[in-house]
Amino acid sequence: MSPFKRYDIRGRLGVDFDDIVAHRIAQAFARVTGAGAVVLARDSRESSPALAQAVGAGLVAQGVRVLDLGLAGTEEMYFATAHLGAGGGIMVTASHNPRDYNGMKLVGPGAVPLSDADFVRLKTASAADPDRLPGGCVQDASATRAAYVAHVAGLVGPVGPIRVLVNAGNGAAGPTLDALAEGLAAQGAQLDLVRMHHDPDGSFPNGVPNPLLPENRPATEAAVRAAGVDMGVAFDGDFDRCFLFDGTGGFLDGEHVVALLAQAALAQHPGAAIVHDPRVLWAVQDTVARAGGRSVLAPTGHVFLKAAMREHGAVYGGEMSAHHYFRDFLCCDSGMIPWLLVAGLMGRTGHSLADLASRLRRDHPSSGEVNFTVPDAAAVMARVRATLAPQARSEDWTDGLSLDFGDWRLNLRASNTEPLLRLNVEARGDAGLVAAGVARLRALIEG
Missing domain, CATH: 3.40.120.10 (Alpha-D-Glucose-1,6-Bisphosphate, subunit A, domain 3)
Known part of the structure; x- marks a missing residue:
């Protein structure tokens, strides 16, 4: 088995x-x-x-x-x-x-x-x-799709006017997206959709739909710029995840999307709890604090996020890997609800996605996940802790090792399925600290 x-x-x-x-x-x-x-x-x-x-x-x-x-x-x-x-x-x-x-x-x-x-x-x-x-x-x-469309349309509220490029990647998203667009239009949404690789095709003539890989993003980035849209959306194969691009073609890092969705959720539910994973968290925590919400940490993985949401009555839970969970969608993850909520946020704030994203990138730079193949993950993590923990303001083991140094922090966790250590580094407004942190951890891990 x-x-x-x-x-x-x-x-x-x-x-x-x-x-x-x-x-x-x-x-x-x-x-x-x-x-x-x-x-x-x-x-x-x-x-x-x-x-x-x-x-x-x-x-x-x-x-x-x-x-x-x-x-x-x-x-x-x-x-x-x-x-x-x-x-x-x-x-x-x-x-x-x-x-x-x-x-x-x-x-x-x-x-x-x-x-x-x-x-x-x-x-x-x-x-x-x-x-x-x-x-x-x-x-x-x-025929259950009609009820699904009605439910999602009822959750997202007013949308548009907005022009969006949607890349279904020849996965399953196309037919559902068409039905959802029709349902949203019936309730007054003003969505101008530019469809890309829209028809399901299991041979994946344009590559396997996995926008999390950097090498898979340029086609969507170029299409966004060529189409002159306000936002780009790319789905994975079963569209339980979506990935966002601003109007310049810039890819939004996962933690920045979580921050935007937390902002959108708290606008509808003031003071509510927001659950998120601990890999990269300052952008999310700062956004939640400004909006008057409550941040709750949970280990990475849908089982843990969903359980934490139910325990704390959270309205939204997000992972930087692009899994987004919603209380009013059974505490389940959705790839359709997130981009529609971000579109609604753009309309309410009057800011483009490029503006919203640029502020988050400036204030909360991060490394992206850096993977290291190691023979003994536990030994390497012990070496990192022994070297760096004495200098840290705080230490947390919610999911792997997190160390907070005040102006930068790290999370280092072992893969559940591979001989890998996964590193994330973030800073407050200083990309140089991110680069220096990655270099220092690389030396410790590889040494």
């Missing part, structure tokens, strides 16, 4: 993951959750239709009523699981992985993530070969 990761299932086709594995996991999911009905959706990858069919067959074999959304986004699966009162949901997707990968994202009732214990049980149960149960069937549930 090598495709089992910490939060989902993902592997290389024909090596870690195939129709047989998907079928067995689906049967196990039915037994572990006891769900009588399960929502099923898939992304645009060429392998996804057959894998979704295998998942559906596995669920039917255990007497489950399968509510099939067809081609859809992960957030549509989340929404439909709660909206239709299903006992669980499965999305067949490998998100931003290379084209020869695929996998499954799984949730329980109300789109709540499976617990660690359930995930262990699922992995164990997938090795069994259960008897077939009667009563299973597949039902077309694609």
Whole structure:
């Protein structure tokens, strides 16, 4: 069961993951959750239709009523699981992985993530070969998209007038975006959308949709400048993440998008809690403080962010990796809600996205995530702590090691899946301190 990761299932086709594995996991999911009905959706990858069919067959074999959304986004699966009162949901997707990968994202009732214990049980149960149960069937549930559109449109409020380039990356986003644009227009939104790589195509003729990689951004940056738009948006394969570009083509760092969304959320919900991860946080904390909100730290990962949001009643949670969670969207992540909220913020403040972004870049420069391959992550982190912690104002272990030196800070954390250490450095208004901090940490880590 090598495709089992910490939060989902993902592997290389024909090596870690195939129709047989998907079928067995689906049967196990039915037994572990006891769900009588399960929502099923898939992304645009060429392998996804057959894998979704295998998942559906596995669920039917255990007497489950399968509510099939067809081609859809992960957030549509989340929404439909709660909206239709299903006992669980499965999305067949490998998100931003290379084209020869695929996998499954799984949730329980109300789109709540499976617990660690359930995930262990699922992995164990997938090795069994259960008897077939009667009563299973597949039902077309694609009409649920209309309810999803109405819900999202109701959350984002007035939008526009604004001209936006949207790069779907030939993933699953295109059809949903069209339906959402139509729904928003019906309630008075003034959106002028310039569509790029819009049609789903699992061969990914323009490259795998993963805008987090710097080498994948220039095409969108150039298209934004050529189209003369106010904002650019690029989605990953299952569009549970979106990435923003200002009107000059400048890419917005993840923590700056979190800060803008925190500002937008607190304008609607004064004094509310905002949850965020600790990798890069000063831009977010300063924005939340100015808006009268309350910052709450949570470890990186959707399970932790969602749990913290529910515990603290937070209206919004954000990660610098472009996962954005909303209380009124089941505390789930969405790739459609963020860019619409930022568009609304631009309209309310009268500032362009370039203006909003330039202030954040100036006041809160950061390094971006720097990865180091190390043989012993724990030993390296101990060396960094022993050297630098005595000079720090504070030390925090919410997620890896965070050290605050007053005018700059660092976060160093080990990857859950690879022999990597991930470093982030930020400063207050001084990019030189960021560069110096990265150089100093590089010497410590590599030395």
